[in-house]
Structures are given as C-alpha cells and as structure tokens.
Amino acid sequence: MSAFEVRRKDADTVSVLYLKGYLDAHTAPDFEQALQNLVDENRVCIVVNMEELSYISSAGLGVFMGFIEDIRTKGGDIKLAELTEKVYRVFDLLGFPVLYDIFEKEMEAIEKYKEG
Amino acid sequence: MSAFEVRRKDADTVSVLYLKGYLDAHTAPDFEQALQNLVDENRVCIVVNMEELSYISSAGLGVFMGFIEDIRTKGGDIKLAELTEKVYRVFDLLGFPVLYDIFEKEMEAIEKYKEG
Amino acid sequence: MVTRNAEYKLHIPSQTDNLELIRNFVSGVAKKVGFGNEDINKIELALDEACTNVIEHAYRDLDKGDIDIAIKVDYQKFVILVTDKGKSFPFKELEIPDMKQYLAELRVGGLGVYLMKSLMDEVEYHSEPGVKNEVRMVKYFLNKD
Amino acid sequence: MVTRNAEYKLHIPSQTDNLELIRNFVSGVAKKVGFGNEDINKIELALDEACTNVIEHAYRDLDKGDIDIAIKVDYQKFVILVTDKGKSFPFKELEIPDMKQYLAELRVGGLGVYLMKSLMDEVEYHSEPGVKNEVRMVKYFLNKD
Ligand SMILES: Nc1ncnc2c1ncn2[C@@H]1O[C@H](COP(=O)(O)OP(=O)(O)O)[C@@H](O)[C@H]1O
Ligand SMILES: Nc1ncnc2c1ncn2[C@@H]1O[C@H](COP(=O)(O)OP(=O)(O)O)[C@@H](O)[C@H]1O
Numbered sequence: 001m002s003a004f005e006v007r008r009k010d011a012d013t014v015s016v017l018y019l020k021g022y023l024d025a026h027t028a029p030d031f032e033q034a035l036q037n038l039v040d041e042n043r044v045c046i047v048v049n050m051e052e053l054s055y056i057s058s059a060g061l062g063v064f065m066g067f068i069e070d071i072r073t074k075g076g077d078i079k080l081a082e083l084t085e086k087v088y089r090v091f092d093l094l095g096f097p098v099l100y101d102i103f104e105k106e107m108e109a110i111e112k113y114k115e116g
Numbered sequence: 117m118s119a120f121e122v123r124r125k126d127a128d129t130v131s132v133l134y135l136k137g138y139l140d141a142h143t144a145p146d147f148e149q150a151l152q153n154l155v156d157e158n159r160v161c162i163v164v165n166m167e168e169l170s171y172i173s174s175a176g177l178g179v180f181m182g183f184i185e186d187i188r189t190k191g192g193d194i195k196l197a198e199l200t201e202k203v204y205r206v207f208d209l210l211g212f213p214v215l216y217d218i219f220e221k222e223m224e225a226i227e228k229y230k231e232g
Numbered sequence: 233m234v235t236r237n238a239e240y241k242l243h244i245p246s247q248t249d250n251l252e253l254i255r256n257f258v259s260g261v262a263k264k265v266g267f268g269n270e271d272i273n274k275i276e277l278a279l280d281e282a283c284t285n286v287i288e289h290a291y292r293d294l295d296k297g298d299i300d301i302a303i304k305v306d307y308q309k310f311v312i313l314v315t316d317k318g319k320s321f322p323f324k325e326l327e328i329p330d331m332k333q334y335l336a337e338l339r340v341g342g343l344g345v346y347l348m349k350s351l352m353d354e355v356e357y358h359s360e361p362g363v364k365n366e367v368r369m370v371k372y373f374l375n376k377d
Numbered sequence: 378m379v380t381r382n383a384e385y386k387l388h389i390p391s392q393t394d395n396l397e398l399i400r401n402f403v404s405g406v407a408k409k410v411g412f413g414n415e416d417i418n419k420i421e422l423a424l425d426e427a428c429t430n431v432i433e434h435a436y437r438d439l440d441k442g443d444i445d446i447a448i449k450v451d452y453q454k455f456v457i458l459v460t461d462k463g464k465s466f467p468f469k470e471l472e473i474p475d476m477k478q479y480l481a482e483l484r485v486g487g488l489g490v491y492l493m494k495s496l497m498d499e500v501e502y503h504s505e506p507g508v509k510n511e512v513r514m515v516k517y518f519l520n521k522d
Contacts, residue, residue, distance in 0.1 A: 026393035058488040142248035174343040241388035
C-alpha cells in the first residue's frame with residue numbers, strides 16, 4: 001500500500017522532504033522517521049515540500065511540532081513549501097503560519113536558508 | 117454530481133458518444149437517453165468511445181443490448197472504441213465481442229462505417 | 233502488513249445513487265486485505281450487481297428500504313453478506329443464461345446473477361420470508377502473501 | 378436531486394490503517410447530500426480526529442476494538458455519531474488549548490478535540506462507562522439548495 005510516501009533530496013546544506021498522499025495517524029510515523037534521520041545526520045536545514053500531499057490531520061501536524069524545538073536549537077529550521085489550498089487551510093486554522101515559514105515555491109524556501 | 121457524463125460528436129453520418137465515469141444502474145438512464153436521441157434523429161451509425169469510462173455494470177451492458185436490435189434493423193450499428201482494460205474485461209467475460217465490433221481507436225470504428 | 237480476521241459493515245439506504253459509495257467501501261476493504269486490482273474489480277462489480285438487484289427487485293414496490301453489507305475476512309477468504317428486508321425470490325429456480333444463446337437472441341437484462349457467479353468463488357442466497365433475505369458471496373485468497 | 382433524511386452506518390475495526398476507509402465513507406456521504414468541497418474536507422478531518430482518538434486513547438490498552446460510525450441526515454443537519462466500547466474520559470474537563478500560547482510554548486499533541494470543535498458546529502461527548510462512549514458532531518446545512 002502506498003497511501004503515503006516521503007522522498008528526500010539533499011541539495012548542499014539543505015534537505016528537502018517531499019510528502020505525497022495522506023498524512024494521518026497511520027502514516028505520521030514514516031514522516032517522523034524521515035525527520036529523525038535528518039536530525040541524526042545533523043542535516044537540520046529542512047524544507048518540506050507538500051505539493052503532492054492531499055491530506056493532513058493533527059497526527060501529521062504533531063510531527064512538525066515534535067521536531068521544531070530541537071531543530072531550531074541546533075541552528076536549523078523546518079520551512080514549508082508548495083502547500084495545496086486544502087492542506088494550507090488546516091495549518092492556517094491552527095495558526096501555524098505564525099510559527100513556520102511557508103513559501104509558495106520550494107526554491108524560495110531554499111534561497112531563504114542561503115541568505116542566512 | 118458528475119459521476120457519469122455522455123458527450124456527443126456528430127461527424128458526417130457517424131455519431132460518437134463519449135462516456136465518462138461510472139456507468140451503473142444509477143447512470144444507465146443517461147446513456148439510454150443519449151442513444152434514444154440518436155435513434156429519434158435517425159442517426160444510427162454509432163460509435164461509443166469509452167476511453168474515459170472507468171466502470172461498467174450489467175445495467176450499462178443492458179443499454180447496449182436494449183438498442184442493438186432496433187439499430188441494426190434500421191441499417192445502423194453500435195461499434196465500441198478505446199475501452200480500458202478494466203471495462204473490456206467485463207464485456208469479454210460475457211462474450212460481447214462476438215456481437216459488437218470493438219476497436220482500439222475511435223478512428224478505426226468510424227472508418228469501418230465509411231468502408232461499408 | 234495485511235490485517236485479516238476482521239469484520240466491516242455498511243448500512244445504507246436502498247438507492248441507486250448509493251452504488252458508488254458501496255463500491256468504494258468494498259474496494260477499499262478488498263485493497264486493504266491485500267487483493268490485487270483484478271480481484272478488487274471483480275468483487276466491486278459482484279457487490280454492485282447484488283445491491284442493484286436488492287434496490288430494483290427486493291425493494292421494487294417499496295418506497296424505502298435499507299441494505300446491510302457485512303464483509304467478514306479471515307485468513308482463507310473474503311465473505312460478503314448482503315441483507316435486505318424486502319421481497320424474496322426463488323434464487324435456485326433462476327435460469328442462468330447460456331451466453332452464446334443469449335447473445336444470438338439479442339436478449340436484454342438478466343445478467344446480474346450470472347456475473348456474480350462468474351466473478352466470485354461462491355454465491356448463495358438464503359431467505360427467511362418476511363424477515364430478511366441474504367446473498368452470500370465468497371472470494372478465496374489464493375497464492376497470496 | 379439531493380436525498381436527505383437517511384441513515385448511513387459503518388462498522389470497522391479500530392486500527393489506524395482504516396482511517397482512509399473512514400474518510401472515504403464520510404466524504405462520500407457528505408458529497409452525496411450536497412456539501413461543497415470545503416465542508417466535505419472539514420467533516421472528513423473532524424471524523425478522522427474523533428476516530429484517531431478512539432483508536433489511540435479509548436482502545437489504547439486493548440488488543441482489539443470496533444468503531445461504529447452513524448451518519449444521520451435530515452433537512453437541517455448532518456449528524457455523525459462515533460461509538461466505541463473502550464475507555465471513557467472526562468471530555469468536559471479537557472483543557473482546550475489557546476493556540477497562541479500553544480504555539481509560543483512549542484507544545485506537542487492535544488489538537489484533536491480543538492480541531493473537531495473548530496471544524497464542526499457542535500461536538501458533544503456522552504459516556505455510559507463500561508457500556509459505550511459516543512462522540513456526537515453536527516454540521517448544519519446553511520444557504521444550501
Ligand atoms: N435480490 C433480489 N431480490 C428479488 N428478486 C431478485 C433479486 N435478484 C434477482 N432477482 C430476480 O431474478 C431476476 C434475474 O436477476 P439478474 O440476473 O440480476 O438480472 P436482472 O436484474 O437484470 O433482471 C430478476 O429479474 C429478478 O426477478
Ligand atoms: N475518544 C477518547 N477516548 C479517550 N480519551 C480521549 C478521547 N479523545 C480524547 N481523549 C483524551 O483527551 C486528550 C486530548 O485529545 P486530543 O485533543 O484529541 O489530542 P491528542 O489525541 O493529540 O492527545 C487525549 O490525550 C486523551 O487523553
């Protein structure tokens with residue numbers, strides 16, 4: 001079954017995670033593992049590309065909240081890019097745009113890291 | 117709701133019906149109506165293009181059977197084109213290829229009318 | 233990992249515009265328990281035919297009715313029970329068409345039960361007249377996992 | 378034509394890998410009764426959250442359990458009842474997070490009930506301890522049809 005997939009692309013110091021499908025309580029552990037791997041490798045400048053993510057529940061949002069403090073302490077960040085309107089609405093409903101940088105294009109998020 | 121759609125294109129003496137979506141007991145009356153309209157206009161050289169038909173049940177097959185005799189008596193035919201594998205399997209299971217000309221391409225079905 | 237040994241049930245009004253929901257339900261469960269696409273399509277069509285018959289025949293003269301669909305999965309098989317509280321019919325006396333003759337005579341209708349029997353490994357009908365009627369269809373897991 | 382005044386029920390094992398089936402069920406019914414995409418998405422997410430809580434909290438210490446979902450539709454409203462036979466909890470005492478503070482403190486978890494309340498018009502919880510627990514969520518039809 002492939003209700004959810006995470007792919008990863010490392011570009012210089014930035015790592016991009018591509019989420020695809022449904023991010024719910026069943027699939028959140030896969031996303032968690034992908035973030036944990038990045039942290040373990042000390043790759044903490046992270047962009048999460050959600051262009052192909054069709055659904056997110058609080059279990060998925062919880063993964064972001066579970067890592068953000070540790071990653072920022074380590075000098076990194078989780079930036080979000082290419083959210084569909086449906087997924088953005090969930091982030092927005094909870095006020096997440098206050099806490100996370102959200103970009104229309106993946107490239108913009110990557111550039112942001114390069115700027116400093 | 118648009119679980120099923122029939123579009124029609126008249127090309128010379130041949131009429132093509134494009135079926136899209138799910139053809140079941142709920143939507144079969146729409147297909148029936150489209151065929152009835154053609155018969156009423158005496159346009160009996162018919163090609164049914166099923167490229168975008170994702171599902172057919174016996175209610176849909178029944179529509180073909182309900183018109184074929186009348187249409188052939190009137191000198192016309194119902195030819196089938198561009199079936200997906202899934203839909204073809206249902207026609208095949210019931211032996212329909214014995215009774216109906218089935219073509220890979222719509223163009224081939226149209227040509228067949230021109231030849232004969 | 234595929235989870236078997238479970239029961240899924242759907243209770244739904246007897247209307248043709250619910251057939252899509254019914255198909256989505258059964259194909260979702262069939263996918264989850266590990267059937268491939270070809271089997272999923274067969275199961276989906278067989279259940280559509282069984283429910284269409286309930287809607288069009290068992291509840292024909294009634295304004296309203298409900299269909300109960302139960303899927304029972306164990307390690308060997310996928311069992312679907314379709315229950316209605318409408319009119320019963322003599323399933324065993326039903327004449328199953330010979331398709332060659334059927335097509336030669338340009339007959340119409342009467343393919344539903346034939347399809348169900350072609351698509352599934354077992355199809356049975358039980359009726360307690362005035363109480364409930366039940367279609368039972370089985371698909372075995374073969375060479376799977 | 379939109380049909381209202383009907384009941385749809387789904388009975389399903391309490392497992393996170395059934396959430397997709399649950400979402401497909403409710404969004405199919407919500408679409409059928411005429412909700413627009415935005416409302417369909419809200420209803421789908423609210424039910425996912427309610428069921429996730431049943432799976433992760435009510436049945437936490439149990440090997441197995443079932444979830445019963447009933448959708449009752451009338452001309453005014455769309456009511457979802459989620460019933461479990463697991464552990465109950467003091468819903469009324471639940472502290473609903475202030476999101477500003479929540480985000481400032483980088484808290485984790487505890488957003489499910491908040492979401493349910495934000496997405497639906499009414500959310501209630503009733504428990505008969507040892508018998509069953511029930512979450513009741515309502516969405517009204519407004520300016521529709
Ligand atoms: N569930 C049912 N309840 C009552 N009668 C049924 C049922 N299923 C089938 N029948 C009867 O058996 C006949 C054959 O059914 P079927 O093979 O499905 O073809 P069709 O529905 O197209 O007539 C029907 O015409 C109907 O008289
Ligand atoms: N259906 C339920 N059964 C038992 N306990 C529940 C249920 N729903 C919620 N809870 C309790 O309420 C708390 C808050 O739930 P919620 O807001 O959904 O956040 P989360 O599930 O992420 O903790 C849960 O941690 C749990 O203790």
